[in-house]
Amino acid sequence: MSEQKIASIIAKYRGQPSSLIHALVEIQHENRWLPREVMQEVADALEVPFAQVLQIASFYKTFSLTPKGRHEVHVCTGMTCHLRGAPKLLAKVEELTGLKAGETDAENRFTLDTGACLGSCSIGPELIVDGKHYGRMTPEKAEAVLKSYE
Amino acid sequence: MTMPKLQSAAELERYRAEILAGRDPALPCIAVCAGAACDGMDSAAVARAFLAEAAHLGGKLEVRTTGCHGYCEKGPNVVVTPGDICYFEVAPADVPEIVAATLKGEVVERLVYKDPVSGEKAVHMHEVPFYKHQMRLLIGDNPKIDPMKIDDYLAVGGYAALVKALTTMSPDQVLDEVKRANLRGRGGGGFPAGAKWETTKKAADKTKYVIVNGHEGESAAFMDRAMLTGNPHKILEGLIIGAYAIGAQKGFMYTRHDMPLLEKHVRNALAQAKEYGLLGENILGSGFDFECELHFDVGIFVSGESSALMRSIEGNPPEPRPKYIRTSVSGIWDKPSNLNNVETWANVPQIINKGADWFTSIGSEKSKGTKLISLSGNVVNSGVVEVPLGTPLRTLVFDIGGGVRDGKTLKAIHFGGAMGGSIPADLIDAPLDFDGMSKLGAPIGAGGLLLMDEDTDMVEVARYLMDFLTKESCGKCVPCREGMAQMLHILTKLTKGEGKPGDLEQLEDLAEVTGLSSLCALGKTSADPLKSMFRYFKPEYESRISVQAAGGSKAR
Numbered sequence: 001m002s003e004q005k006i007a008s009i010i011a012k013y014r015g016q017p018s019s020l021i022h023a024l025v026e027i028q029h030e031n032r033w034l035p036r037e038v039m040q041e042v043a044d045a046l047e048v049p050f051a052q053v054l055q056i057a058s059f060y061k062t063f064s065l066t067p068k069g070r071h072e073v074h075v076c077t078g079m080t081c082h083l084r085g086a087p088k089l090l091a092k093v094e095e096l097t098g099l100k101a102g103e104t105d106a107e108n109r110f111t112l113d114t115g116a117c118l119g120s121c122s123i124g125p126e127l128i129v130d131g132k133h134y135g136r137m138t139p140e141k142a143e144a145v146l147k148s149y150e
Numbered sequence: 151m152t153m154p155k156l157q158s159a160a161e162l163e164r165y166r167a168e169i170l171a172g173r174d175p176a177l178p179c180i181a182v183c184a185g186a187a188c189d190g191m192d193s194a195a196v197a198r199a200f201l202a203e204a205a206h207l208g209g210k211l212e213v214r215t216t217g218c219h220g221y222c223e224k225g226p227n228v229v230v231t232p233g234d235i236c237y238f239e240v241a242p243a244d245v246p247e248i249v250a251a252t253l254k255g256e257v258v259e260r261l262v263y264k265d266p267v268s269g270e271k272a273v274h275m276h277e278v279p280f281y282k283h284q285m286r287l288l289i290g291d292n293p294k295i296d297p298m299k300i301d302d303y304l305a306v307g308g309y310a311a312l313v314k315a316l317t318t319m320s321p322d323q324v325l326d327e328v329k330r331a332n333l334r335g336r337g338g339g340g341f342p343a344g345a346k347w348e349t350t351k352k353a354a355d356k357t358k359y360v361i362v363n364g365h366e367g368e369s370a371a372f373m374d375r376a377m378l379t380g381n382p383h384k385i386l387e388g389l390i391i392g393a394y395a396i397g398a399q400k401g402f403m404y405t406r407h408d409m410p411l412l413e414k415h416v417r418n419a420l421a422q423a424k425e426y427g428l429l430g431e432n433i434l435g436s437g438f439d440f441e442c443e444l445h446f447d448v449g450i451f452v453s454g455e456s457s458a459l460m461r462s463i464e465g466n467p468p469e470p471r472p473k474y475i476r477t478s479v480s481g482i483w484d485k486p487s488n489l490n491n492v493e494t495w496a497n498v499p500q501i502i503n504k505g506a507d508w509f510t511s512i513g514s515e516k517s518k519g520t521k522l523i524s525l526s527g528n529v530v531n532s533g534v535v536e537v538p539l540g541t542p543l544r545t546l547v548f549d550i551g552g553g554v555r556d557g558k559t560l561k562a563i564h565f566g567g568a569m570g571g572s573i574p575a576d577l578i579d580a581p582l583d584f585d586g587m588s589k590l591g592a593p594i595g596a597g598g599l600l601l602m603d604e605d606t607d608m609v610e611v612a613r614y615l616m617d618f619l620t621k622e623s624c625g626k627c628v629p630c631r632e633g634m635a636q637m638l639h640i641l642t643k644l645t646k647g648e649g650k651p652g653d654l655e656q657l658e659d660l661a662e663v664t665g666l667s668s669l670c671a672l673g674k675t676s677a678d679p680l681k682s683m684f685r686y687f688k689p690e691y692e693s694r695i696s697v698q699a700a701g702g703s704k705a706r
Contacts, residue, residue, distance in 0.1 A: 018465040025407055025448055059467045059624075062407060062448040079370040079567065079600055080526040082614055116618060118408070119372030121526040122187040122222035122533060131410070133190035 005030050006038060014045045020056055024063060033064040069104045069111040071149045074128040078117030081124035089125045092139035096146055155427035158435040159313040166304050178211050178252045181293040183227035185218025185376055193226035199245035217292045217380015221280050222533040229293045234275035237261040283549045286536045287520050288496050292380040297415040300422040303383040309428060311499035315391045316436040324395035330506035332518045337363055337491030338595045340584035346488055349478040351396045353486035358398040361489040362389055364405035365447045365454035368567035371598035373522035374492040376534045378405060379412045382419035388498030393440045396488055400441050402463055407446035416444055451622030455670045456489045469626045470670035493522050514540030517583045527600030528555045544578045547601060558603040566595025568615045569675035571682030591682035608687040609694055613641035615679045623672060630673025633664030649694040
């Protein structure tokens with residue numbers, strides 16, 4: 001994680017309470033989670049109460065209050081993916097990783113997430129790893145995909 | 151290279167003429183789709199292969215990366231002009247063959263559309279069944295535009311409507327044209343856009359805002375991002391015209407944070423428009439000032455609700471408020487704020503260009519113009535579709551969609567995502583119309599249309615949708631938060647075969663109370679899918695009870 005980058009994001013929004021979400025989104029994208037100290041720095045710099053930072057950070061699903069694994073595994077649970085077999089795919093991915101949605105394994109290898117909908121319904125069900133789409137995925141093919149991520 | 155600011159309408163038209171003079175319509179151009187589905191199938195690798203081939207052809211061939219073409223099922227899509235030759239499921243290995251054929255004016259037969267039944271081929275876009283039943287007024291430009299290049303938008307006549315509005319029309323005349331066009335909101339409500347604009351325009355406060363709602367949280371709806379990612383300037387042009395009519399000084403584009411291409415294209419479009427003098431002070435010398443800011447939804451469905459969305463722009467949690475006073479009167483920072491959906495704004499330039507009479511000649515009696523539809527689920531041809539309102543669902547499902555996948559029969563058509571509804575297959579001849587579909591119990595919503603085949607368990611569908619909504623509720627008001635949790639609890643029992651007598655009656659009660667007493671549309675309409683199921687598929691629900699009442703369970 002680059003502390004300098006985080007510092008520069010915070011500096012950009014200093015004194016602008018209404019930019020709280022902007023600042024948190026950028027830090028989330030950069031650092032992939034929001035450590036408590038960083039949220040405190042945001043609160044001080046943007047001049048908003050720490051409780052409000054925490055309220056925003058815990059409310060929106062994008063923000064993570066715990067560190068994520070090296071690889072973010074996402075199974076789309078949108079309606080079309082659901083109709084085209086996402087529940088079976090998710091069950092298989094849960095079995096392979098030993099994780100439920102929102103969890104990270106002890107080795108910090110994977111974080112599993114679910115959500116709807118990424119809008120590429122035509123190629124559902126979808127497995128997305130670190131932003132790379134694996135379309136028309138089947139439970140059988142999922143193992144090989146996950147194995148390629150260390 | 152930076153572009154000097156365009157100071158007047160005449161300068162813009164002169165610049166447009168220069169762009170067109172520099173382009174040869176006979177020069178072969180290959181458009182590679184980078185829409186969400188094609189991108190997911192690595193169309194970027196196809197585009198790279200074309201660029202590599204074109205690099206040593208000395209300008210004999212142009213390659214363009216574009217937004218969504220529409221036929222997502224068969225991506226990666228490639229369209230060759232002149233002639234609009236469509237190639238489907240193109241892989242990087244096919245590229246040299248396509249390039250060679252294109253230079254010779256030939257067609258690669260093996261990559262064109264082939265009818266799955268008759269085997270008949272279709273080479274040109276207007277012959278491909280998926281396209282030929284459509285009227286692509288909004289999305290039709292996508293293959294002609296590299297979304298990163300404002301000049302591509304200008305080349306297809308972009309910003310001509312803005313010029314017309316600023317130089318030949320008063321704000322009142324613009325408003326009047328939109329009102330006469332009877333443009334209805336495309337985001338779900340179907341509320342007349344002109345009436346909404348007028349409310350904000352007439353509100354006492356001088357500071358006013360206009361907003362593009364590009365949140366598109368509805369599951370299985372992907373047409374707004376196809377428009378916004380593929381042709382961002384069209385939406386921006388509509389927004390600037392709307393701001394001029396309303397008298398707003400500032401706009402907000404509110405969209406998803408989780409689509410890197412969408413963010414890149416919109417950011418770039420805003421920067422280019424500013425550079426060209428289409429945003430900022432004294433736009434095209436008209437004296438009209440307007441700025442636009444980009445904002446992101448950070449992952450909750452309820453922030454698509456207008457008052458919640460505005461709280462989010464202010465930097466607060468997206469909790470809706472009661473709407474005794476509309477957001478068009480008191481919205482962002484309590485200022486009058488007019489919010490419309492992406493597709494609604496996209497319709498504005500053509501209404502100004504071609505007039506309200508032209509617009510009202512398309513569509514059904516009370517629903518004018520075209521509608522973008524995201525066609526998916528158990529359908530053969532999924533993708534983004536645009537048809538005139540009033541088109542029978544049969545055309546969408548069979549002529550365009552190609553019917554149900556894997557040779558199965560159609561059981562239900564679902565519209566409007568988690569707050570929509572399902573209707574049985576025998577209502578297939580109903581026209582696509584805001585009011586008609588609402589009466590049937592399957593409101594169009596934003597335009598997500600799902601086909602469900604004979605194997606679909608309708609109880610499970612209702613459970614799935616309720617599960618989605620319980621996770622997306624903001625939790626502020628009790629009826630929504632607790633009512634949905636209870637409905638989900640009962641539905642889950644039903645799907646497990648643990649239903650007991652009285653459950654359906656209790657579901658009906660909960661649906662009614664949650665609908666009547668929730669604060670915003672999310673809670674109010676949360677039971678709409680369930681109500682449509684009770685209307686059309688009740689025996690399926692009853693069967694889950696009777697099995698149990700007879701002393702059996704699914705396991706036995």
